[in-house]
Amino acid sequence: MSEDVKKLIIDYVKKEYLDEDSDQTIDENTKLISGGIVDSFSMVSLKMFLEKKFKISIPDEKATPEAFDSVNSIMKLIQEFVKP
Amino acid sequence: MAYSETAKTHYTNELKGIRSGGLFKEERFIESPQAARIKVEYPLGAAPKEVINLCANNYLGLSSHPDVLEAARKGLETRGYGMSSVRFICGTQDIHHELENKLTEFLGTEDTILFPSCMEANAAIFEVLLDKDDAMIADRLVHASIVDGMRLSKAQLYNYKHSNMEHLEEKLQETQGCRFRMIITDGVFSMDGDIAKLDVICDLAEKYNAMVMLDDSHASGFMGKRGKGTHEHCGVMGRIDAITTTLGKALGGAAGGCLSGRKELVELCRQRARPYLFSNTVPPVVVAASIRVIDLIEKSTDRRDKLEENTMFFREQMTKAGFDIREGVHPIVPVMLYNAKLAQDVARDLYAEGIYVVGFFFPVVPQGQARIRTQVSADHEREHLEKAVAAFTKVGKKYNILGKKKDEIIAMYGV
Numbered sequence: 001m002s003e004d005v006k007k008l009i010i011d012y013v014k015k016e017y018l019d020e021d022s023d024q025t026i027d028e029n030t031k032l033i034s035g036g037i038v039d040s041f042s043m044v045s046l047k048m049f050l051e052k053k054f055k056i057s058i059p060d061e062k063a064t065p066e067a068f069d070s071v072n073s074i075m076k077l078i079q080e081f082v083k084p
Numbered sequence: 085m086a087y088s089e090t091a092k093t094h095y096t097n098e099l100k101g102i103r104s105g106g107l108f109k110e111e112r113f114i115e116s117p118q119a120a121r122i123k124v125e126y127p128l129g130a131a132p133k134e135v136i137n138l139c140a141n142n143y144l145g146l147s148s149h150p151d152v153l154e155a156a157r158k159g160l161e162t163r164g165y166g167m168s169s170v171r172f173i174c175g176t177q178d179i180h181h182e183l184e185n186k187l188t189e190f191l192g193t194e195d196t197i198l199f200p201s202c203m204e205a206n207a208a209i210f211e212v213l214l215d216k217d218d219a220m221i222a223d224r225l226v227h228a229s230i231v232d233g234m235r236l237s238k239a240q241l242y243n244y245k246h247s248n249m250e251h252l253e254e255k256l257q258e259t260q261g262c263r264f265r266m267i268i269t270d271g272v273f274s275m276d277g278d279i280a281k282l283d284v285i286c287d288l289a290e291k292y293n294a295m296v297m298l299d300d301s302h303a304s305g306f307m308g309k310r311g312k313g314t315h316e317h318c319g320v321m322g323r324i325d326a327i328t329t330t331l332g333k334a335l336g337g338a339a340g341g342c343l344s345g346r347k348e349l350v351e352l353c354r355q356r357a358r359p360y361l362f363s364n365t366v367p368p369v370v371v372a373a374s375i376r377v378i379d380l381i382e383k384s385t386d387r388r389d390k391l392e393e394n395t396m397f398f399r400e401q402m403t404k405a406g407f408d409i410r411e412g413v414h415p416i417v418p419v420m421l422y423n424a425k426l427a428q429d430v431a432r433d434l435y436a437e438g439i440y441v442v443g444f445f446f447p448v449v450p451q452g453q454a455r456i457r458t459q460v461s462a463d464h465e466r467e468h469l470e471k472a473v474a475a476f477t478k479v480g481k482k483y484n485i486l487g488k489k490k491d492e493i494i495a496m497y498g499v
Contacts, residue, residue: 036447045241
């Protein structure tokens with residue numbers, strides 16, 4: 001999956017979850033859920049964003065904290081559902 | 085055997101994981117009524133020790149107030165112990181109706197429905213009031229019971245950064261196509277003691293045609309000049325559509341909660357709210373005592389005023405002593421320590437000094453924001469608070485954290 005997609009997700013996470021004055025850096029391996037940046041409640045909005053952006057539907061059983069724990073794992077999850 | 089070895093091993097390992105993660109919650113046995121000074125058996129088997137309680141939600145000190153106890157006794161004698169029924173079968177007494185009316189008048193709303201707890205009120209209302217074409221737009225730090233309640237609803241869930249009104253407005257713009265929208269917030273956020281910007285929230289709600297729902301559990305009875313809650317404090321009485329709150333904190337501290345708000349919303353919950361329909365009625369003793377609690381609060385603001393003075397005093401003294409406390413005006417006074425182990429160590433040492441407090445750390449608060457959440461009560465006398473500050477100072481010196489700010493504490497102890 002392209003660098004553009006990676007950037008799109010990183011930008012969304014930064015905008016949506018970090019405070020303006022936060023010095024937290026986000027890359028594709030940063031732990032989002034287990035690192036305390038995104039809690040399981042806020043994960044819902046991330047799921048909705050991805051579904052809307054990529055026109056996919058991620059079933060609840062696939063939307064696990066593990067699957068959303070880094071930009072890398074999120075990209076893998078999206079790949080499962082985006083039709084080639 | 086149905087409870088197999090595999091199942092037993094699984095649950096044992098889960099518990100081991102909680103213990104090894106340092107997240108195992110222990111209960112301490114209190115051998116006295118709830119008050120500013122309590123007798124505690126801790127650790128288990130130790131001789132009971134009298135300590136100053138600085139972590140109860142007993143904001144107004146009404147949990148063991150003689151008038152409240154008397155009302156409870158009278159309620160027990162005249163209306164019995166239990167009703168053995170849900171409300172709509174044979175569980176509604178005259179006093180349930182009386183308390184609902186009193187709460188309506190006190191909170192300045194149109195109608196009120198009692199629930200066995202505020203947790204159940206929060207579990208109930210979103211499912212009843214909102215559907216898949218609607219949006220729930222919640223502050224990211226709302227109470228866990230609201231999160232659970234929202235999960236039960238089919239409505240679309242959006243959340244905004246904590247108290248970030250620009251982000252809330254973005255979400256309101258994003259959801260313009262929804263049938264109904266409800267902005268959902270705590271009045272006072274329980275971990276930081278900070279207050280929702282209800283004036284801005286109500287303005288935005290009007291601008292974007294959204295309803296406002298408020299959980300005022302940490303405010304009812306003492307926030308605002310007459311103690312009505314955050315909506316009074318923020319000058320938005322009459323502009324909140326749904327208020328949930330608890331009788332289990334400042335309002336007597338026993339049990340029970342309610343939804344108070346627009347008449348139709350309350351009436352629909354009376355017909356459809358599952359925790360209301362399928363849970364037992366609030367016990368007569370609690371109802372009778374709660375009526376007296378509201379009477380006491382309406383008759384005099386003395387306790388609320390004393391709480392305000394105590395809070396100011398404790399906040400000033402802790403700041404003067406050099407602690408990093410979250411600024412504010414609420415009796416929740418978080419003493420920031422950032423490191424989970426440090427929070428636990430400081431709490432343990434304070435207990436040895438006769439001060440009962442508890443350390444809070446991830447996942448109860450975000451990673452790296454460990455703290456001791458202290459709570460001031462109108463039941464505290466000046467000497468209790470002075471003793472608490474002295475004990476905090478002694479322990480603070482031991483850990484060399486006095487006068488140190490976030491970065492310095494993190495540099496010493498990590499997060």
